Amino acid sequence: MAALINRVWTAFSPPQVTKQKDALKFGVLGAASIAPLSLIIPARSHPEVIVQAVAARDRSKAEAFAKTHGIPEVKDSYQDILDDPNIDCIFIPLPNGLHFEWAVRAIRAGKHVLLEKPSTSNAKEAEILFNLPELSGPDAPVLLEAFHNRFHPSWNLFASLIKPEEVLHIKTHSMIPWWATSKSDIHFNYKLSGGTMMAMGTYNYAALRLLFGSSPLECVSCDASAYKDGEHANCDYEFKATFRFPNGAIGEASSTLQGETILKPSHVTVTTKEVVIADASLPSDQEKVRSQVLTLNGMIHGVFWHRIDNTSNFTLRNKSTHRIIRRWTENTTRKAYTFEEAGGEFAELPGEAHWMSYRYQLEAFVNKIRRRDVQTWVNGEDSIAQMEMIDMAYEKSGLGARPSSVFR
Structure with missing residues (x-):
């Protein structure tokens, strides 16, 4: 404490x-x-x-x-x-x-x-x-x-534990309690491009794209609750969306700006398919298979609190007959407030435990301007893909994409 x-x-x-x-x-x-x-x-x-x-x-x-x-x-x-x-x-x-x-x-x-x-x-x-x-x-x-x-060590460590080609399903959620927003906020002004999908939901959509390593092929469903009057019309205050990604993988995202009284940390949970894990200690007729459920709790503001939970389910089986020899589960938990704690390829990157994600972001922004190497970046293609996904969800919800500026 x-x-x-x-x-x-x-x-x-x-x-x-x-x-x-x-x-x-x-x-x-x-x-x-x-x-x-x-x-x-x-x-x-x-x-x-x-x-x-x-x-x-x-x-x-x-x-x-x-x-x-x-x-x-x-x-x-x-x-x-x-x-x-x-x-x-x-x-x-x-x-x-x-x-x-x-x-x-x-x-x-x-x-x-x-x-x-x-x-x-x-x-x-x-x-x-x-x-x-x-x-x-x-x-x-x-x-x-x-x-x-995306610049905080906890996100970088979490993403490094996941191979997009192994991902089967992702579910992510974020929220703001009802008392922290009001209908008069700019979040709910349609002319100013308001809506939950434009606010907290952006984090959820970005998490799906990044962890799948691709953009969705379609928005299967998007159920949004929205205001219907005046300047607030078509501004969603909560939503739940489902997307289909390449190879049939499914991603779910939900968020609300009218959430429960107690603030709950944002999270993303990744479920992987079974893959064969190399193990030189096994007899030639046996193989080890693993599936995982990995969760990053505290996805958005890692400095306050976060935790990476990894449940790995292993099966030892005969290669030819697939007869199960043994099953077991291993649970691990990790945190990374600095890149040194994240370890591996990140170990030498600068940072302090008290740095907010905004401070890590500022470090990268300055380094980019100074033409130094940066570990994490959000390029233009990424930002365009992000808005395409948001538009896709808004169209599916029936609320329509947010209006363009009159500026040219």
């Missing part, structure tokens, strides 16, 4: 570091509540990052935000931040419906962009954004869809 308290406390109050002279200066578009968690707090412990400026539609709100978080400059508009030659990077935590416009504007202004997920409102916008001509060439700006949980 002491380790948990210390880890979480330090995650929110990380040690301050001396900033390098050539530190990247960030401008933040919007005084969003997610910005402290996703950028401002992680930046405190990164020697190459300074959060320099913020702008909001309401300047007084931006001024209060800047004062609270120690941001030196307040700009009159988003465009003023883009026009500032002193700003190197743009963080976009705006409502979903504004992601496309301001990401395009920032890229055209020559800024690196850290873009909150989902990257755009739909796949059509994603294809335009990630194929902008300004993103090609050796000195092109860096654009990253901020799927922060």
